[in-house]
Amino acid sequence: MASHETQNLELKNILAAVSQLKIGGNAPFFDGEFSGGECRVFKLSFKDQASVAIRVPHPTENSSYDDTIAIVQAEVRILQTLEAKGFFWAPRCRGASLTFDNPVKRPFIVLTWVEGFPLIWDKDFPPRPLRDTVLRQIASIQLSLITCTLENRSITATAFFERRLKNRRTQVRDGKIPCLSEQDCLDQQALLHRVLGLDRNSTVFAIDHGDIKPGNIIVDEEYNIKCLIDWGFAAMVPIARAAILPRFLWPDDSATIAPSLTVLKDRQAYISSFSSQTSQAALSMLRWQDAEDVDFRTLYLDSLSSKGAHTSMARVRWKLSYCEFLGDAEEHSVMGRQLEMLDA
Numbered sequence: 001m002a003s004h005e006t007q008n009l010e011l012k013n014i015l016a017a018v019s020q021l022k023i024g025g026n027a028p029f030f031d032g033e034f035s036g037g038e039c040r041v042f043k044l045s046f047k048d049q050a051s052v053a054i055r056v057p058h059p060t061e062n063s064s065y066d067d068t069i070a071i072v073q074a075e076v077r078i079l080q081t082l083e084a085k086g087f088f089w090a091p092r093c094r095g096a097s098l099t100f101d102n103p104v105k106r107p108f109i110v111l112t113w114v115e116g117f118p119l120i121w122d123k124d125f126p127p128r129p130l131r132d133t134v135l136r137q138i139a140s141i142q143l144s145l146i147t148c149t150l151e152n153r154s155i156t157a158t159a160f161f162e163r164r165l166k167n168r169r170t171q172v173r174d175g176k177i178p179c180l181s182e183q184d185c186l187d188q189q190a191l192l193h194r195v196l197g198l199d200r201n202s203t204v205f206a207i208d209h210g211d212i213k214p215g216n217i218i219v220d221e222e223y224n225i226k227c228l229i230d231w232g233f234a235a236m237v238p239i240a241r242a243a244i245l246p247r248f249l250w251p252d253d254s255a256t257i258a259p260s261l262t263v264l265k266d267r268q269a270y271i272s273s274f275s276s277q278t279s280q281a282a283l284s285m286l287r288w289q290d291a292e293d294v295d296f297r298t299l300y301l302d303s304l305s306s307k308g309a310h311t312s313m314a315r316v317r318w319k320l321s322y323c324e325f326l327g328d329a330e331e332h333s334v335m336g337r338q339l340e341m342l343d344a
Contacts, residue, residue, distance in 0.1 A: 008105045016103040021095040025049030038232050051113035056106050069098050072107040078234045085148040089141050089228050114218050114227040121214035123262045136273040137225045146281035149207040157238035158200045165189050184314040194327045195300045199240040208237045212246035243284040244298050255312035258322035295323040
């Protein structure tokens with residue numbers, strides 16, 4: 001059954017739904033509403049307690065009730081794991097309704113509210129050196145996320161991704177992804193072992209946020225990062241995936257357009273902030289973020305979870321005009337040389 005049922009997002013229904021979870025205090029009032037690509041968020045404040053965020057996923061045409069509940073439940077588990085591991089930069093889960101049988105007619109999550117505003121970021125703002133300070137903070141958060149959640153599992157990275165490839169291919173065969181062909185899936189699968197390289201047999205996993213971009217980074221007025229929000233895409237994945245560059249350090253149209261000089265400088269500042277560290281998390285990030293063919297490897301790994309990235313890479317026949325895939329060749333950084341060439 002597709003989840004087409006109308007949401008009852010009137011304020012009285014949201015208050016009733018939160019009240020059923022026994023969350024909140026006296027004299028509740030709504031303090032704001034925000035809408036993103038995946039959900040609507042309502043800020044609920046109280047006279048005598050801290051504010052909370054009510055995160056309600058948007059209805060989708062192709063998701064069943066069970067699928068929608070499973071997605072919300074997975075996010076709850078991720079947030080609970082992060083809290084248990086002592087990860088500081090995620091909101092805390094105060095409660096959740098994992099059913100459509102509630103006053104808003106949708107499953108939802110109640111989170112701690114984090115004061116601040118989304119990071120403003122473009123090619124000119126913030127200027128350096130503030131820009132580099134922010135990049136160092138984000139790198140530190142990615143390091144912390146991997147370090148806090150590292151664990152060995154019984155499945156290899158290859159087996160994990162092959163399962164995803166099989167599921168994608170089944171969807172294509174069933175006509176659920178009309179923009180992709182079965183050959184596009186076979187071409188993707190043929191590259192898997194070479195892209196993973198030395199990590200193909202790794203059983204080390206960590207949590208990946210999945211969507212680190214400015215809109216999901218909450219900062220204060222002095223650009224100190226307070227929180228990463230929107231953990232709807234987060235998952236426990238092979239470290240190869242958890243260690244790749246955050247999304248805002250590679251353009252949306254990376255399959256056809258090379259990263260700009262600004263992006264290359266941003267990457268250099270990001271990587272330099274942890275390049276001297278020797279922890280497993282730092283070494284993995286260095287390996288996957290500072291390889292000569294970093295753009296191809298990053299886009300390939302993204303294509304394993306993103307249908308859009310898969311489509312973009314298939315259209316260019318898995319070849320980037322500006323970045324040669326080196327396969328099993330020795331990986332080494334040429335970022336400095338790229339910057340010198342662009343500056344010349």
